[in-house]
Amino acid sequence: MFCKNCGKEIDDKAVVCIHCGVSTNSVQDNGGFGWGVLGFCAPIVGIILYAFWKETKPKSSKAAGIGALISVGAGILFYVLMFIIGFLSY
The missing domain is CATH 1.10.287 (Helix Hairpins)
Known part of the structure; x- marks a missing residue:
């Protein structure tokens, strides 16, 4: 898979991008x-x-x-x- 922040390839099971340090889990916050x-x-x-x-x-x-x-x-x-x-x- 690819990091959503920097676009570099990372492991599919990675929690954090090893290149830029951004979390791979996206938390939805819609304020419903x-x-x-x-x-x-x-x-x-x-x-x-x-x-x-x-x-x-x-x-x-x-x-x-x-x-x-x-x-x-x-x-x-x-x-x-x-x-x-x-x-x-x-």
Whole structure:
């Protein structure tokens, strides 16, 4: 096979190009909407994914982290509104 960075021939089982040092494994980072939904539905998972992926998959980690933040913010807003409604109805 050939290196995608420098174009030189390398071993088919190589993990790193011996000529330029670039990894032969390509990691997809599309920042999909699904990661944001997962972060919203399970904020702990979203925060963990953000922490582990922030260097290797920045777009996906950002989507999961934003989903988690929106979920936590919506939860806090819900409890504040319930407190105000309960206080006013008493």
